Amino acid sequence: MKLKIILKLIRNLFQKPLTVRFPHESIPIAKGYRGKHEHNMDKCVSCGLCAKICPNKAIEMVEVAGKKYPKIDLSKCCFCGLCQDICPVKALKLTQEIPQATPDPSSLIIEVDKTKLDKNP
Amino acid sequence: MSEDNQNYQEFFFGPAHPGSGNFSVKLKLEGEKIIAAKSIPGYLHRGFEKLMEYRTPMQNAVLSDRICVFEPLAWNLVHANAVEELMKIQAPERAKHIRVILAELSRIQSHFIWYGALSMALGFDTGFKLAFGYRDFILDVFESITGARVYPAGYICPGGVRRDLPEGVEEKILKTLEKIDEMRLWEELENPTFQARTKGVGVLKLEDALKLGATGPVLRASGMKTDVRKDDPYELYSNLDFDIPVEKEGDAYARFRIGLREIKESVKIIRQVLKKLPQGEIMEPSLANLAVPYNLPEGEVYVRQEAARGEAAIYLVSDGGIKPYRCKVRGPSFFHLLPVLEHLLQGEQIADVPVIYWSLNHCPADMDR
Numbered sequence: 001m002k003l004k005i006i007l008k009l010i011r012n013l014f015q016k017p018l019t020v021r022f023p024h025e026s027i028p029i030a031k032g033y034r035g036k037h038e039h040n041m042d043k044c045v046s047c048g049l050c051a052k053i054c055p056n057k058a059i060e061m062v063e064v065a066g067k068k069y070p071k072i073d074l075s076k077c078c079f080c081g082l083c084q085d086i087c088p089v090k091a092l093k094l095t096q097e098i099p100q101a102t103p104d105p106s107s108l109i110i111e112v113d114k115t116k117l118d119k120n121p
Numbered sequence: 122m123s124e125d126n127q128n129y130q131e132f133f134f135g136p137a138h139p140g141s142g143n144f145s146v147k148l149k150l151e152g153e154k155i156i157a158a159k160s161i162p163g164y165l166h167r168g169f170e171k172l173m174e175y176r177t178p179m180q181n182a183v184l185s186d187r188i189c190v191f192e193p194l195a196w197n198l199v200h201a202n203a204v205e206e207l208m209k210i211q212a213p214e215r216a217k218h219i220r221v222i223l224a225e226l227s228r229i230q231s232h233f234i235w236y237g238a239l240s241m242a243l244g245f246d247t248g249f250k251l252a253f254g255y256r257d258f259i260l261d262v263f264e265s266i267t268g269a270r271v272y273p274a275g276y277i278c279p280g281g282v283r284r285d286l287p288e289g290v291e292e293k294i295l296k297t298l299e300k301i302d303e304m305r306l307w308e309e310l311e312n313p314t315f316q317a318r319t320k321g322v323g324v325l326k327l328e329d330a331l332k333l334g335a336t337g338p339v340l341r342a343s344g345m346k347t348d349v350r351k352d353d354p355y356e357l358y359s360n361l362d363f364d365i366p367v368e369k370e371g372d373a374y375a376r377f378r379i380g381l382r383e384i385k386e387s388v389k390i391i392r393q394v395l396k397k398l399p400q401g402e403i404m405e406p407s408l409a410n411l412a413v414p415y416n417l418p419e420g421e422v423y424v425r426q427e428a429a430r431g432e433a434a435i436y437l438v439s440d441g442g443i444k445p446y447r448c449k450v451r452g453p454s455f456f457h458l459l460p461v462l463e464h465l466l467q468g469e470q471i472a473d474v475p476v477i478y479w480s481l482n483h484c485p486a487d488m489d490r
């Protein structure tokens with residue numbers, strides 16, 4: 001037992017630390033990580049299921065150009081991914097991007113992007 | 122402060138004390154000795170029992186994470202099993218295996234936090250940093266399986282689990298188990314200061330433990346061989362081979378030893394389950410489509426399980442609607458922090474308060490709900 005620990009201690013002298021130097025280095029984010037949403041409006045069929053299942057009522061259906069689209073408030077969101085799982089056409093997807101802390105609450109709202117709509121009627 | 126010609130001082134431990142974590146104890150001191158202690162709960166009350174009455178089981182699964190900060194997966198499992206028992210369904214075999222692996226990993230990481238917090242209470246910072254450093258290896262596994270490091274967002278949900286294991290995660294778990302064994306080696310070092318500060322401190326006798334409602338590792342450290350996984354098996358535990366560690370002394374040191382030995386047993390369980398992990402469904406087909414809401418049949422169930430800090434239970438009543446009528450959460454820390462802590466602190470020295478407090482392996486979050 002003791003010998004094992006001494007060997008380990010010696011090995012530890014030459015090992016890298018458990019931590020990384022954060023802003024310069026960072027650990028990779030796993031593939032299935034639940035981060036910020038990505039909304040593909042061309043696919044969306046305006047069913048409203050995502051707004052219905054959201055446990056935090058973070059999704060509001062807003063009308064844009066005669067059709068309803070989800071508007072997501074990330075400051076209410078708990079990143080559970082239920083909206084992604086329920087969407088029948090896979091229009092909502094959680095990306096690996098982590099929303100950063102911000103002093104401006106409006107930057108956390110994912111609005112329906114009208115410019116994109118005009119290009120793809 | 123003196124009152125009625127008595128010389129005593131009143132002193133608060135917490136809620137803003139770095140070692141207390143959202144919980145407060147009011148101590149009555151005579152010199153350095155504690156003559157009475159009063160626990161003050163409520164700093165972390167979020168009202169889960171009421172919130173759950175307004176949500177469907179799938180949304181509640183997401184909510185059940187937050188009952189305990191240190192082991193969300195264990196609470197996911199209690200909630201999922203309560204709903205399944207009410208609906209009289211069973212999760213598929215593969216889901217059951219995944220659930221047990223995650224529940225045991227969650228127990229290990231929670232015991233690491235326990236060791237880290239106990240070390241911090243002793244002023245032994247190396248132990249704290251090691252424990253939290255090694256815990257991150259387990260969080261890496263959680264991240265790749267559930268999609269987040271701490272809160273799995275109802276990964277273990279009524280009917281099974283929310284997604285299948287990603288490719289190559291089995292090897293990752295095996296590698297993590299090696300890291301866990303390495304951490305156990307560090308814990309076993311037990312330097313003399315650690316022993317001097319924990320041996321004979323906060324002794325909880327068996328009859329007091331039973332009277333005050335202690336469960337889990339705290340009760341086992343007082344000499345009772347009990348574990349819900351053996352006494353009232355759920356999931357796969359009846360087919361698994363593992364021991365229940367028991368210590369006799371009932372002091373802070375015995376509780377530390379229990380934590381250490383339980384990590385070893387959990388590693389044993391994970392290795393067994395990984396060996397016989399079957400292929401197949403991960404979700405009960407009738408619940409798999411989230412868009413189709415289901416009714417909870419009328420009735421009531423009480424489901425109890427062994428979480429890392431004791432007996433965790435949920436009492437669920439349904440009147441036949443899609444949302445539960447009533448949900449009661451029984452957190453193990455409630456009994457450890459109110460009656461047990463008040464009992465243990467009496468007659469102790471003030472310098473021993475953090476040690477006794479953290480040796481109880483509690484989480485103010487699951488006490489306040």
Ligand code: SF4
Nearest residue numbers: 054077078080081083
């Ligand atoms: S991830 Fe969860 S909380 Fe966030 S918007 Fe989707 S359903 Fe709502």
Ligand code: SF4
Nearest residue numbers: 044045047048050087
């Ligand atoms: S669930 Fe999908 S298709 Fe339906 S409204 Fe939401 S984003 Fe659109």
